[in-house]
Amino acid sequence: MNVTDFNFELPQELIAQDPLEDRAASRLLVLNKETGNISHRHFRDIRQYLKKGDCLVINDTKVIPARLIGHKVGTDAKIEVLLLKRKSDNVWETLVKPGKKMKEGAEVSFGDGLLKGTVVGIVDEGNRLIQFEYDGIFEEILDQLGQMPLPPYITHQLKDKSRYQTVYAKHDGSAAAPTAGLHFTQELLQEIQDMGVTIAHVTLHVGLGTFRPVKVDTIEEHHMHSEFYVVEEEEAKKINDTKKNGGRVICVGTTSCRTLESATGEDGILKAGSGWTDIFIYPGYRFKILDCLITNFHLPESTLVMLVSALAGREHILNAYQEAIKERYRFFSFGDAMFITNDPV
Template sequence: MKKSDFYYDLPEELIAQTPIEPRNQSRLMVIDRETGAVSHQHFYNLCDMLQEGDLLVLNDSRVIPARLYGEKIDNGTFIEFLLLEQKGDKLWELICRPGKKAKVGTRFSFGGGRLIGEVVEVKEDGNRLVQFTCEGNFFTALEDVGQMPLPPYIKAKLQDKERYQTVYSRELGSAAAPTAGLHFTKEMLQQLQDKGVRLAYVTLHVGLGTFRPVKEDDVLQHKMHSEHYAMSQETADLINQTKAAGGRVICVGTTSCRTVESIATFFGKIQACEGYTDIFIYPGYQFKVMDGLITNFHLPESTLIMLVSAFLGYDNTMRAYKTAVEEKYRFFSFGDACFIR
């Protein structure tokens, strides 16, 4: 299985630069897993496609304003930090540039001293461990001085930070948004519940893997970065009850998918737990829990399009993406969605 197998030609103008307003006005491609048949809808039509007894699994992780611009305290040299994962009290693993300026013991100031960071370790992969200090709550200070870590393919400035958050986000910790959930409004979620569709929440904090491309031509040689996940007893019960009753478990986003499939793989069943997962789902994987997937259109040769191919089938996936390009769907984080059922 080659990385190049998952390449498709995407015109740059189809990469969405700004979010659609309101959220649920984005387009929705509906794809049949068995036949590959495609229909073109809008996201608000999803309510008509779900039924009583279905369960939506949503990732409630909240993006932190993880991009910091500051200066070296002794000489004012510019530095950029991208926070990846909290390792302790105000201790973070992060990417920095220029890296040569961030040696162990070097201190940096952000927001005129609102946050101070000191490099305490340089890791083998070049990431840094940085100990921060500030007055008051760290996350309050981060909200004051940090910027949303938009992907590099988004050039437009985000006017409202909340548009890079789902309306149900609550658990701080992600370096990027679980973007499939960006299409839901609170009103739409209520409409689904009124119809008898149940909602369950998991947490997977999106980390370095989002920014790391597949470099090896042999897909099987790729190593996923580990990310923290958690599932409550309430969510485990809802999933198990839905499966027992013959209902559909529909994951909102690849992060929700990776969470439930990781737990089923690790424990042989769905149960309350938390930990770290580096599961890599590609064609040939046998799904244990997920019956449907709501997701955006992903980058060529990415692990995300490989996951979609594992669920939808390779040929169906590449045909669907070709159709999406021809029909001028909007791609990536602020783009349109598809529902694979």
């Protein structure tokens, strides 16, 4: 399939720059994956589409304020460092701008020396292994000095860092938020549980590769970035029991979806465990465990548009996106939501 098969024209003004005051007040486009029928609701109405016996799967990863602005020791040149992967206690793989200035042995200082880093290895053009030195607890220093690594289409920093976290964020490690989950409030989750819907937690640490454009012409040639996931025994049991009892598995976000589909065998049984996944889901893929998906509106020609097209069909998805544009929905990370369901809408 061609990458251009997943293109659409999006007016710039529909890219949401800020989250809504009330998380659950976002709009919700409900799409039947079989018929392509659409209805327009608000996110709070998601309760009307969930049933007793369903299982809602959420990704409880937590975004770290991974963007650090510092100065090169000796020249005072401005250096931006983005934390990508922790390699050991004090060594991180990072994306450095400008990378050319940071050769092996180069040092960078953040917050007037509160945090110092030394380049101890070169991974590729912009990626560097940096060893950090500090007094105290790294996470606390990061919280003090770091900024949220917002997507490139968000043009300003957030006043409140917590708005780029889900209300159930727990395990530090993401460079980007699992944004479908941003629409939930604690109250809404409680109401959903009170209906008899099981809530299961998985963890997938979202990497910046989620924003990486597809640079090949045919999608089959694209190689996905790798992300670390964890599925606990107890959570796997909740999900497997749901399937066994005839309930639906409803993933909140493409990250929860990728975690489940990576950890589920051909027998349709989800296995507890942890590991790295580079699963690439595009049309033609047969879902092993997922039934329905809550997701945001994604970038044209992105792997995320390809994933939702695998679930609901490319034509249904592109038609739904055209409808969302016509109705002036808000797009991308801070935008509105879509529920892809197998129920009448």
